[in-house]
Amino acid sequence: MFQQIDQHRTADAVVGQIELLILKGLLHSGDRLPSERDLAEQLGVSRPVLRDALKTLEDRNLIEARRGGGTYVCDLIGPIFSDAVVDLISRHSCAISDHFDFRRGIEAQAASLAAIRAAPSDISRLTGILEQMREAHAREDIAAEAALDLQFHHAVGEAAHNIILLHTLRSCYRILENGVYFDRERLYRVPAARADVLDQHAAIAAAISEGDPVAARQASEQHIDYVRAALLEAEEEDKREALAGLRRLLPSVAKSR
Incomplete structure (x- = not known):
């Protein structure tokens, strides 16, 4: 170095x-x-x-x-928001959609630039992370899949070779590491989502490897759109399950009276 x-x-x-x-x-x-x-x-x-x-x-x-x-x-990656604003956002789900809008734009740009600028070592790193993701998927190691997901996006950002973009993404991903916006493991607990997300990461890596910025941008946008929809569906399913649980309790409550 x-x-x-x-x-x-x-x-x-x-x-x-x-x-x-x-x-x-x-x-x-x-x-x-x-x-x-x-x-x-x-x-x-x-x-x-x-x-x-x-x-x-x-x-x-x-x-x-x-x-x-x-x-x-030193710790050089400052937060995008103050702790107070992060806490505020976490309490109001309406901000989650804005978060995905931001990520959709910035990650698509990173993938597009990576397709143009990625060095052979960048491609090798992406390929290596993707292979680890496949291995974690095969052994159903949800925690490893979630961690590798974040590593993959870090690698794409670094492959873009844009200093400002790189540090912005790192600051953004620090919030994701803290689970403020969503729990990655929650997404990976959905069997269909695990397979779909793996395929999406493979599509992003393939487009970057082939030097196709348009395909890389589209693959990145489609990935974020999918994650947004999948998490929304998971949230709705949790609400339905909670309601069903309450209904199961109702007969017991009635009998006790």
């Missing part, structure tokens, strides 16, 4: 390289940097120069030295 600095071996050159690694998403929030000795060797700079660079990065709140040893990339 780190490259030798051939000339102008200054602290500014080190700062610039590490900043670009963070900006391009190669260094993530929470990643630990190599030890001072190893990092200085990889960069080809003296340890005093490296210390000056790390101090600058720390002053800019990009890295932090943690108690117990080690230097880490």
Whole structure:
């Protein structure tokens, strides 16, 4: 990841390289940097120069030295909304539709760009995640399927090679990880949905692999439309089941009187 600095071996050159690694998403929030000795060797700079660079990065709140040893990339993915707004949205289901509208647009754009810009390693990563999804599906590991679902969408965002889009998506997916808008495992508990969603992810990956931005966009939009409808149906089914449960209780209540 780190490259030798051939000339102008200054602290500014080190700062610039590490900043670009963070900006391009190669260094993530929470990643630990190599030890001072190893990092200085990889960069080809003296340890005093490296210390000056790390101090600058720390002053800019990009890295932090943690108690117990080690230097880490700071938590750089800020929330889209404040905690108060997130709580507010979670209490009002009318906002869920707006959430899917947002995701439909931004993820379709990411898939389209990925079809144009994805590097061979991006394609390999998508293919690998998809294979893991198939294996989790075969063994009916719902938790693994749900986690891999999120990994897949992260990989598509990274394959788009757009810095602003990448960090926006990461912030968006942080909310999804918290289950604010919907519980992924709830979707995967529906047998038909598990198979359908797997096929949809395969279609997105195939379009990106084939370099077809139109097909990638359409596959992404169709996926979000399906998830929105499937979750709505699951919610309605839960309501019907709750009502049926109440009806089963009615005769017992009547007898007790």
